Amino acid sequence: MDSFNARVYRAVAKIPEGKVATYGLIAGLAGSPRASRQVGWAMHGSPRGLRLPCHRVVNRTGALAPEGVFGGRDVQRAMLEAEGVTFLGDGRIDMRKHLWEPDVEA
DNA sequence: GGTTTGACCCGTT
DNA sequence: CAACGGGCCAAAC
Numbered sequence: 001m002d003s004f005n006a007r008v009y010r011a012v013a014k015i016p017e018g019k020v021a022t023y024g025l026i027a028g029l030a031g032s033p034r035a036s037r038q039v040g041w042a043m044h045g046s047p048r049g050l051r052l053p054c055h056r057v058v059n060r061t062g063a064l065a066p067e068g069v070f071g072g073r074d075v076q077r078a079m080l081e082a083e084g085v086t087f088l089g090d091g092r093i094d095m096r097k098h099l100w101e102p103d104v105e106a
Numbered sequence: 107g108g109t110t111t112g113a114c115c116c117g118t119t
Numbered sequence: 120c121a122a123c124g125g126g127c128c129a130a131a132c
Contacts, residue, residue, distance in 0.1 A: 004129055023114055027128085035128040040113030045130085054113080065113040 004030055005042030012043070015056045018084035019100040020093050022060050029102060040065070055079040056100075062092035 011029035015021050023036035030039065043054045055076045058064055070076040077087060086094045 027114085032128060034115085034126085036114040037112055037127075038114090038129045041111080041130070042113095044113060057113080059114060060116090069113055 004032070004035065004038060005045070007031060008039050008042040009046060009050060009052055012052045012054065012057055013050075014102070015053050015100050017053075017056075018098065020056045020058050020062075020080065020085060020095070020098045021100040021102075022095075023057060024060060025100065025102070026057060044069070056083075056085075058093055062088070062095045064091070064093075 007030040008026055011026045012021070014029075023039040024033060026039045027033055027035040032038070039057070043052060043057065046052055046054070055064075055070060064070075064073045064076045067073055070079075073091070077091065080093065081087065085098050088094055
């Protein structure tokens with residue numbers, strides 16, 4: 001699996017609990033920081049067998065994906081809160097604290 | 107092999 | 120401060 005989306009799956013799977021990564025960040029780990037759109041598309045077409053923490057992947061503003069993807073924004077928010085992620089009053093993630101920083105990633 | 111799309115990002119109006 | 124458009128990249132049709 002040398003496909004770009006394959007690397008996206010692996011990068012997303014590396015996201016530790018209690019943290020969140022932006023599409024742009026995942027795209028960067030995949031090899032193309034500008035292919036942020038591809039990241040989201042890759043997850044939508046990702047194999048159901050894999051349990052990718054797609055709920056930990058959010059856009060740059062910290063806003064969650066549109067409804068209908070996870071079954072509702074509230075669902076995704078609940079999953080993140082259950083992992084220890086804090087949210088702002090606007091319904092956005094506190095990127096300041098939970099933005100994943102891949103420094104010495106394996 | 108060309109066209110369309112897509113869970114985005116950034117700048118401008 | 121909110122809305123609109125253009126740009127990028129990679130996969131599906």
